[in-house]
Amino acid sequence: MNPFAIDDLPQIEAERVVLRAMDNSDAAALLEVFSDADALKYWGHGPLADFDAAHAYISSAQRAYQAGSRYQWAITLDGKLLGSCALSALNPQHLSATLSYVLATRCLGQGYAREAVHALVSVAFDALDLNRIEADTDPRHIRSIRLLEALGFQREGLLRQRYRIDGNYQDALMFGMLKEDWQV
């Protein structure tokens, strides 16, 4: 039995943004974020094609948290989705997970991502009792690197040419944070 399997994803309230489960009413906003080439420049998959794809994505997120493999939240402001963040590869033996986040380009620069990820990391170490969170970014993704380092993530390696995107090999900058690094 996977201890991370749950029926309902907990809602997480930060100062301005609220993290909550995605539902079908988010499809249009999700499609906007996930068809934004700038927002997805360093994301792990390409844009969503249409509404059907957005609905399928929302369903897959619901199945994933019921299975305990991935918790994915909508980052919302006044109820409206402006991005998403997730803990994936949740591992009950090693007490670890992988962090990811994406925000609509038009919402950047206001600290929403940092606020959301800070709240998420706090839940990961305290409520979920994880020992380690890891994240990897493209080394050119300065905004994301700044966010991770501001929260206390440490650089743990540079994996050469780990991804092939549009025919080009891209490096992966690996970050990790341990519970003992996390001093609120």
Place this chain on the structure above:
Amino acid sequence: MTLPTLFSSRLSLRWLHSNDADVDAVYRIFSNPVSLRYWSHVPFVERQRAVSYIDEIHAGFASGTLFQWGIERNADRALIGTVTLVGIDQINQRCSLGYILDEPYWRQGYAATAVNLALCYAFGELDLHRVEADIDPRNGASRRLLERLGFQREGLQRERYRLYDEWQDDEIYGLLSSDPAARKLLADP
């Protein structure tokens, strides 16, 4: 469909069968706490676990993500270990490498020979661009093998695994098909 057999003068990499001889050998290898000290799981304690392990290896091959060969010594046909390409990812053209050798066969160069065969296959037949390997930093023999093969140390992930009631760090190595060592290997296997 089974794995292709790969040959060198001393060793062959071959398909692991579900027969008694292979189950016995897999159980012998994977129940030895010395060989398993830095492996990703604890030693098997029941022979039946070797049966299900071989089933998992076959299922992984059927799904296209796992190639795990038995290492057979040509001289006496003894099954002395396994070598693994796992997480085969055709989109990103990469996989991870694993290897284990039964303790009596250590320090005779068998691991290097077996890994060389698997690397030639990964960069050649599978046309992969990157092979990565991760080791426990305390595993000096494994590190020396990777460094001799031309792998570059790319990172250290802290407390990544919990096994034997201890946190284990994870040292990451990578070899690209464009690295000089890989090019040399492919030119002169």
